[in-house]
Amino acid sequence: MNDVLYFDQAATSWPKPPSVMEAMLQCMQEYAANPGRGSHQMAVKSSRILFEARKNLAKLFGVRNPNDISFALNTTHALNQAIKGFVKPGDHVICTNVEHNSVRRPLEDLKAKGYIELTYLLHDAEGNVRIEDVRDALRPNTSLVVVNHSSNLLGSIMPVGDIGELCKRHGARLLVDAAQSAGVLPIHVGDMNIDMLAFPGHKGLLGPQGTGGLYIHPDLELEPLLHGGTGSQSESIAQPTVRPDRYEAGTQNTPGIAGLNEGVKFVLGETVERIHKREWELTQLLMAGLLEIEGITILGPKLGQNKTGIVSFNIENADSSEVAFILDQSFGIAVRSGYHCTPLAHETAGTLATGAVRASVGYFTKEAEIKTLLEAVKEIQTQYV
Structure with missing residues (x-):
């Protein structure tokens, strides 16, 4: 370990619990085969580790079905899947002025192409957004509200539960960017009426870089961001309909997810x-x-x-x-x-x-x-x- 004093935890947490590194090394040494792509024991072991990680994430976030959680490279990947997979032409989207570029840029890209209408909510000097402003911004065609749970600049915490209740009454869906809150703040997708939750593995969940995920409400069907091999429904030319395969084209980062699983277990324990x-x-x-x-x-x-x-x-x-x-x-x-x-x-x-x-x-x-x-x-x- 080096002698740097590390105060960049909001970008990537460090150091990690020793169990994270041990699990990654064990995976590489013993069972780093393709999950879901074979019936031999190494592939089965890889698949089991991925499912165990989903179960632990589901426990942490109050998700009923672990298969409603799909793995991603990071929060940016998850947010792009959520936004681009959900909105339709003519939709109105609301987000706040404290959003990360991982939210702003995909939304602005869709707006520039004439795909969506977009409203930004102002925040005060301390990063707070008034629930009344969210209510006033809602329109008949508002399909999606996007908020970060905690600002990566200000550290302020959004009233996600109140916003979720408002969205539910209006018929809009709520996407939460949990980049700064997953593993740090209590999150229960049911109690908070969260329809989609994008989270990183490498920050508060204490896992390695290159890991993260997206919770998708069981009532939602998103257009996949990526199409390709999944190991399931291979006879079909279309992307599988079964979760989580529909949103996980290509080989997953099994060593990284093995490490993420240990990070989540540490958070659950503490x-x-x-x-x-x-x-x-x-x-x-x-x-x-x-x-x-x-x-x-x-x-x-x-x-x-x-x-x-x-x-x-x-x-x-x-x-x-x-x-x-x-x-x-x-x-x-x-x-x-x-x-x-x-x-x-x-x-x-x-x-x-x-x-x-x-x-x-x-x-x-x-x-x-x-x-x-x-x-x-x-x-x-x-x-x-």
């Missing part, structure tokens, strides 16, 4: 409530320390308010990329700077010209590491303020 409490306490410690430094501005919810483990900030007169570079090169501290793939959120926050430094904590972050980060920021601050 519980998301305990994980969120730990990350919130670390976030409050970081925010309190930053607020004691002259010339620091923190974006998003204020100290004491609920949020995920993301603290985005700026130093007066300093470029965010330069601050991140100094933290890395002079102090061995990894953070993220720039626009975080969410320029509309920066525009509303007033940081479109500067971007922001994002320090994000995880379950394994230590208080001593936060103290070191604060000391480094204070030293850098003296150069600018």
Whole structure:
């Protein structure tokens, strides 16, 4: 393990539980054959691991049928499958100003082609969207509402359950981007009226990169994003109708999913409530320390308010990329700077010209590491303020 202090958990969690790496290595050594493509024992073992991972994800997210969860490369892949597989010509879609480009870009592409109408909901400085604004934006042809559960810039948490109830009454479907909340915040797709849930494996679920997935409500049928071999209904020229095969063309990332399965098992054992409490306490410690430094501005919810483990900030007169570079090169501290793939959120926050430094904590972050980060920021601050 290297000696970098890692505060880029919102991009990819690190380190991983040892069981994640052990499961991946075991898969490569013992049964890394194609799942669902053969009847020999290695292929059967691969298939069983994939189903076990689906079952554990279903348990975590309150999904009744594990086969309603299809694996994806990442949240971006899952979101594109959800959006492009669901909307029809003439549909109206609502999303928020704090959405990631993984939502904004596919929607804007469909809008530019004259396929959909699109409405953005404004948020306040702390990243909150009013439920009244969602209600007012609904139209007779609104088919889909897309919201991120937690902003990857501000750490704010959306009232997904309230939005889901509103969508249900209106007859619209709700797609939730759980990039920053899966494994960190409680999610129950039934109780929250979530119709589609896109999630990453490599963040709060503590799995490897190249893993993720999409929950699809059993009443929904999406047009597959990819067509190809599935190992089922091979005699048909059309993509299979059975789930999850319909949405999983090609060989799946069995070693990665084996690791993801162990990450999900770790989260289930610790519980998301305990994980969120730990990350919130670390976030409050970081925010309190930053607020004691002259010339620091923190974006998003204020100290004491609920949020995920993301603290985005700026130093007066300093470029965010330069601050991140100094933290890395002079102090061995990894953070993220720039626009975080969410320029509309920066525009509303007033940081479109500067971007922001994002320090994000995880379950394994230590208080001593936060103290070191604060000391480094204070030293850098003296150069600018």
